[in-house]
Amino acid sequence: MLPNPAAKKEPIALRDMGSFHIGGRIVEVTGKPVREVVFAAGGTPAKMDPNGPYQVEQMYVQYFFPATRKGKYPLLMWHGGGLTGVTYETTPDGRDGWLNMFVRKGWDVYVSDAVERGRSGYPSPDIWPSSPVFLTRANAFERFRIGAGPGSWNPDPAKLKTLPGSQFPVEAYDNFVRQNVPRWLDSDKAIVAAYTELVQKVCPCVILFHSQAGGFAFRIAQEHPDKVKALVAVEPAVPGDPAKAAALKNVPTLMVFGDYIEQDSRWPTMRAKDVSFGDAIKAAGGSVDVVDLPKVGIKGNSHMLMMDKNNGQVADLIQDWLVKKGLVE
Amino acid sequence: MLPNPAAKKEPIALRDMGSFHIGGRIVEVTGKPVREVVFAAGGTPAKMDPNGPYQVEQMYVQYFFPATRKGKYPLLMWHGGGLTGVTYETTPDGRDGWLNMFVRKGWDVYVSDAVERGRSGYPSPDIWPSSPVFLTRANAFERFRIGAGPGSWNPDPAKLKTLPGSQFPVEAYDNFVRQNVPRWLDSDKAIVAAYTELVQKVCPCVILFHSQAGGFAFRIAQEHPDKVKALVAVEPAVPGDPAKAAALKNVPTLMVFGDYIEQDSRWPTMRAKDVSFGDAIKAAGGSVDVVDLPKVGIKGNSHMLMMDKNNGQVADLIQDWLVKKGLVE
Structure with missing residues (x-):
């Protein structure tokens, strides 16, 4: 979907x-043969010596500060696996994402691309010998509770087996x-190192995180609870370290x-682990609120809550929860 | 460099x-063996079937529309090789980049990551069997006229051989x-396809492009001159097709x-090719202005003009040139 410059919206005033x-490290590559490469079609081959020092594992962060700040602390938005900060921008069907919404609500927002994704770049095979994974067009449809599990995706839009009542903008699925x-x-280690550096630089803050980032945000907050004023865990696929639950008693x-x-093959177990981790925080005297949206009358949400039609x-x-926690002026 | 929320700047009002x-195509992968992968450390290996349809070669575009539009057409900013749209954001030493500057001047700006870079993603080796190139920490310093050519970079900042009078924020070189x-x-073919789709969707427009993108913007403008109201070529590393120079006579x-x-090993030749292409447009009745900044008293600029201290x-x-061409209200 393209932006519609004629669409009537409240302006966004940014200061x-x-x-x-941020972050990363320098790695020296040695002993590799010089390659011949052609930089532009039809050009003369140039010698390319891959040996030398490389900057790797840095992380890209984009920030938007509203003219009138109301959030008492910066709000960091961390995306899930196989995605980037784009998760929080415009939705696949062209509506405002949570970035715009929370900036409009007065939060200083930092959106990042985890190490090795998007604008963070990734190291050469000389430095990281393993390979990334690539997902098929069908994968997210069947795994993110947009469709009714394996086999629900179909190249023919008329044959998509979308979950009944789904709020995901299915007509724009391919944009997702x-x-x-x-x-x-x-x-994970490199990702945690870069996020930790971000937290040390721009926090105290609130961290809002999704899916895979549960494994990063909970653990970083457990190591640096003084830096984190609240955690907003959006369907975390991984909880924190239960043995250190007490570290979050003031977060x-x-x-x-x-x-x-309930009808998904993996999410009942993942949710149970999250809730159990939350119970451990509560047992240590902390405050944890678990909201199952259907139980409060908000129905049809996929794993990509920030993109659904009711985002x-x-x-x-x-925002109401953040207000109740005293984090909004 | 981190943002300084206390820095006094004029607010940016966005509508x-x-x-x-945008763009890309669907490619079907077939006949590949199923892999076993572990998605999270300590987890159970899952079967991963790489066969199926993939979405590839799409392009990421981010847009900022000022509350008060003064540019008569959208302004597209296309980055150079080995980089992303970040080129136009905050400079490596934390100052406003051209994105903020031109939004403040009243332009609707679209910044993109060319196909296979940054937030555009890249296809699997099953689809693109070739490998990307990775540049050392020294490479840009010696090749982008920040340092005095090969051997000018040094890990010891005190030993960097920076060009005398350089405007590049050398103290923040590693952030670049x-x-x-x-x-x-x-x-190139995939990049041109996606940029062409962007031009067909959001233009007529002005295209501002840097370095490698010369090979994309000139050629796309030659194919679709009705869609392009002006071209701003910032050190284009590649000119257009001289045989079709007349196509740009109204651009x-x-x-x-x-x-x-003059003292660089490659730029005298590249500049000469660009100027010769410009001459061909002029010979066909077109309007081409070549500005060598030192000749108009603006000295010390590297190849990364949009990041230099005098950006x-x-x-x-x-902007003055765009005003003269009647492209500003």
């Missing part, structure tokens, strides 16, 4: 916007597929889950 | 901002290195070159 890269990027399966935590969890309603629910 | 992906992403050498063109061209002065020069 600043921009981006930076376009947002997918390759992902490595052994990059109010909201967990949000969408619809169709504004879910954003409002999160 | 909208967002992003979308962090912006580098891998690039393929055989992706006013500005070419901007920085400093230290605002260069932006103003471009």
Whole structure:
């Protein structure tokens, strides 16, 4: 979907916007043969010596600061696996994403691309010998509770087996597929290092995170609870370390889950692990709110809550919780 | 460099901002063996069937529309090789880039990541069997006229042989290195296809392009001159097709070159080819302005003009030219 410049929206007034890269390390490559490469079609081959120092594992961060700040702390938005910060921008069908919504609500928002994804770049095979994985056009449809599980996707839109009542903008599903990027399966350490550096630089903050980023945000908050004023866990695929649950006793935590969890093959187990982790935080004296959206009357949400047609309603629910926690001026 | 929320800047008022992906194609992968992969450390191996349809070669585009539009047409910003749209965002030392500057001047700006770079993603080796190239930490310093050619970079900042009078923010050079992403050498066709689709959707427009994108913007403008109201070529590394120069006779063109061209090993030839292409457009009745910045008193510019300390002065020069061409209300 393309932007519609004629669409009537409230203007967004920013006191600043921009981006930076953070973190990473320098790796020296040695002993590799010089290659011959042709940089432009028809050009003369040039010698390319791959040996030398490389900057790797840095992370891209884009920020938007509203003219009138109301969130007491910056709000960091961390995406899930195989995706980038685009997750929080415009929805696949061209509506405002949570980035715009929370900037409009007065939050200083930082959106990042985890290490090795999107604008963060990725290291050469000389440095990371493993390979990333690539997902088929059908994968997210069947796995993210848009369709009714394996076999529900079909190249013919008329034959898609979409979950009844789904709020996902199915007519724009292929625009979501376009947002997918390759992902490595052994990059957690580098990702955590870069996010940790971000937290140390721009926090205290609130971290809103999705799916795979549960494995990063919970653990980083457990290591640096003084830096984190609240955690908003949107269908975290991975909980924190239960043995260190007490570290989060002063970090109010909201967990949000969408619809169709019970009928999914994987989500009942993942949700149970998250809830059990939340129980451990509560047992240590912490505050954890688990919201199953269907139970509060918000139905039809896929795993991509921030893109669903009712994404504004879910954003409002999160904002209400942040207000209740005293995080909004 | 991190943003400084306390820095005093004029606010940016936007009537909208967002992003979308455009273009690409569906490719069917068949006959590949099923792999076993572990999606999370310590997890159970899952079977991963790489066969099926893939969405590939799409392009990421982010847009910012000022509340008060003054540019008569959208302004598209296309980056150079090994980089992404980040080129036009905040500079490596944390100042406004051309994106903010031209939005403040009242242009609807679209910044894109060429196919296979940044948030556009890239296809699997099953679909693109070739490999991308990766550049060392030293490469841009020695090749982009920041340092005095080969051997000028050094890991010890005190030993960097920076060109005398350089406007590049050398103290933040490593932040520029962090912006580098891998690039393929055989992706031109896919890149041109996606940019062409963008032009067909959001133009008529002005295209501002840098370095490698000369090979895309000139050629696309030659195929669709009705869609392009002006071309701003910032050190294009590749000219258009001289045989079709007449196609641009109604497309006013500005070419901007920085400093230290004569003493570089490659730029005198590249500049000569660009100027010769411009001459061919003029011979066909077109309008081409070639500005060598040192000749108009703007000295010290590297190949990354949009990041140099005087990037605002260069932006103003471009804006003045756009005003003269009648492209500003």
